[in-house]
Amino acid sequence: MNTARLRRLHRIVGLIVSPFVLLQTLSGLFLGFGIFRRDAPAAGPVFIPQGMGVEQFLIELHFGRSWYSDLYHLMLGAGILWMVVSGWMLYLRLRRARNRRPSP
Numbered sequence: 670m671n672t673a674r675l676r677r678l679h680r681i682v683g684l685i686v687s688p689f690v691l692l693q694t695l696s697g698l699f700l701g702f703g704i705f706r707r708d709a710p711a712a713g714p715v716f717i718p719q720g721m722g723v724e725q726f727l728i729e730l731h732f733g734r735s736w737y738s739d740l741y742h743l744m745l746g747a748g749i750l751w752m753v754v755s756g757w758m759l760y761l762r763l764r765r766a767r768n769r770r771p772s773p
Contacts (some may be wrong), residue, residue, distance in 0.1 A: 672762055679755040686748035693745065696731040
């Protein structure tokens, strides 16, 4: 795969994956720091399903327990893995090209 195509694909996958990485990160931070614990005030976002507390909603969002949640996490993991591998490939190509250039 040539460098231009690899960069384009890296950018496209990054744009697709980034909102989901942000969602996972924010829900994990809220769960980890306990901002939305049971003893917190009951006022929560409007989009939380009726009868579900904020903490339970974040747990479902972050971990999930269904086949589509498993598929979501599999796709997110594959996207992150692709970003890491393609980013390293681009970095190594750039470094190799820099090393070939004659010094002034």
